Amino acid sequence: MPDNDRESSEASASGQAELIALKSEQTARIVLRDTTLYVHIASIIAIYAAEGQAGSNEPLVHSIRVAATILSAVIFSIYASNDFYVSSIGKFAAAHGSSLLQVWEREHRIGRRYRLQKFLRAAAVLIVFPGWTTLQIAPILARSFDFLQIVAVVSWLVVIGATLVFLVSDWGRSRAAQPPDSTSVSPLSADLTQPNEPAAM
Numbered sequence: 001m002p003d004n005d006r007e008s009s010e011a012s013a014s015g016q017a018e019l020i021a022l023k024s025e026q027t028a029r030i031v032l033r034d035t036t037l038y039v040h041i042a043s044i045i046a047i048y049a050a051e052g053q054a055g056s057n058e059p060l061v062h063s064i065r066v067a068a069t070i071l072s073a074v075i076f077s078i079y080a081s082n083d084f085y086v087s088s089i090g091k092f093a094a095a096h097g098s099s100l101l102q103v104w105e106r107e108h109r110i111g112r113r114y115r116l117q118k119f120l121r122a123a124a125v126l127i128v129f130p131g132w133t134t135l136q137i138a139p140i141l142a143r144s145f146d147f148l149q150i151v152a153v154v155s156w157l158v159v160i161g162a163t164l165v166f167l168v169s170d171w172g173r174s175r176a177a178q179p180p181d182s183t184s185v186s187p188l189s190a191d192l193t194q195p196n197e198p199a200a201m
Helices: 002-054 058-096 099-108 112-141 147-177 187-193
Strands: none
Touching: 002 058, 002 112, 058 112, 058 147, 112 147
């Protein structure tokens, strides 16, 4: 029996250490995900400044727009992959973590604040990625057909399609994390509000 208890204790400690490592990775990926969004916003400002400096040099402006469209596709792929892992780690922790960690993960995904954050993030993604690349692709399509135009159009389509897939899957993960119905009580509040039942005689 002591050996079984020791093995059980070691397995539990190992599992908790793994979860701590996963939560550390989740935090790092959240930072990287948000940083990519800020970097892309900064790149938009820099690209507009470069277009202004190019002035009437149409070939240079065209090249800048093509590069901007490709850059948007690359940055979005980094953003979406990190967001996916952030959600996956949170879901795993909610299912396999300690009781306190499970409660925290579930509470973190319930309520108006979480839904507002998801809405604002989705709006920012739509504006910064497909919205901005569409503005860049419009003058590119007006030019004569060339290889750079093909690359830019493919990058634009990748951003549009990947954004739609990302938002739909993100919405699905959010729905899966919600309580089964509107009358469900969160784990923390259930312990506080549930009346004590009389002991059976």
